[in-house]
Amino acid sequence: MRVRVEDIKAEGLSLEFVEPVEDFPVLAEMVEEGEASFLQPLTVCLRAQRTSGVVAITGTLRTRLRLACSRCLKEFDSDLEVPFELAFVEEMPSLEGFEDEEGAEVEPERVGLIPFDGEEIDLIEALQEQVVLAMPYKPLCQEACRGFCPNCGADLNAGQCECGPPEPTGKFAVLKDFKVRKP
Ligand SMILES: [Zn+2]
Ligand SMILES: [Zn+2]
Incomplete structure (x- = not known):
C-alpha cells in the first residue's frame, strides 16, 4: 500500500x-x-495532498470484525470504520526551543509527523496503528447486554434466572395467577 509522491x-x-x-x-x-478476527480485507479510501516537503493523507479505512462480547462472551460481527489524518514529512522539522507543558523538548513524532524518504509513502505501519487504536477495548454485543448472572451463571439475555427479582410475596402473591373470568 504505497503512494508515490510524484503521482500527487x-x-x-x-x-x-x-x-x-x-x-x-x-x-x-x-x-x-x-485476539482479533477480521471478516473482510481492509478497504482504504484516501486523498493525498502535497505541499513542499509535506504530504497530507486523509481518508477512511473500513473492515468488518468478529468480536466476543465482554459481558456475555457471545461472538458478534461489527463494522469498523476508522477515519484518519496523517502527515508525512521529508525532513523532520527541528522543534528545538519548543517545549511542552512539563518543559520537555517536543519530538516531531509526538505532534503526529511521520518521516518518509521523499519518493514513496508506505501506509502499512501508520494505518495498522490506527486500526489497533480504534478496536473496541470492551466490545458489547448490544449496549444493553445483561451478561451472566453473577450468582448462577445463567445467560440473562435469554431470560431471568431463578435468582432473579424475588417473586411477589405477602398478600399480593395470590394475585399472581388471578384471572378475571368473563361471564
Ligand atoms: Zn453480550
Ligand atoms: Zn442466577
Missing part, C-alpha cells in the same frame, strides 16, 4: 486500496494469537 499532482490524488489483513504485521499477529 497539484489537484491532489485519490486512491483506493483493498489490502488483506496478512499484509499488516501487527494485525496478522493479533489474528494468530486469537
Whole structure:
C-alpha cells in the first residue's frame, strides 16, 4: 500500500486500496494469537495532498470484525470504520526551543509527523496503528447486554434466572395467577 509522491499532482490524488489483513504485521499477529478476527480485507479510501516537503493523507479505512462480547462472551460481527489524518514529512522539522507543558523538548513524532524518504509513502505501519487504536477495548454485543448472572451463571439475555427479582410475596402473591373470568 504505497503512494508515490510524484503521482500527487497539484489537484491532489485519490486512491483506493483493498489490502488483506496478512499484509499488516501487527494485525496478522493479533489474528494468530486469537485476539482479533477480521471478516473482510481492509478497504482504504484516501486523498493525498502535497505541499513542499509535506504530504497530507486523509481518508477512511473500513473492515468488518468478529468480536466476543465482554459481558456475555457471545461472538458478534461489527463494522469498523476508522477515519484518519496523517502527515508525512521529508525532513523532520527541528522543534528545538519548543517545549511542552512539563518543559520537555517536543519530538516531531509526538505532534503526529511521520518521516518518509521523499519518493514513496508506505501506509502499512501508520494505518495498522490506527486500526489497533480504534478496536473496541470492551466490545458489547448490544449496549444493553445483561451478561451472566453473577450468582448462577445463567445467560440473562435469554431470560431471568431463578435468582432473579424475588417473586411477589405477602398478600399480593395470590394475585399472581388471578384471572378475571368473563361471564
Ligand atoms: Zn453480550
Ligand atoms: Zn442466577
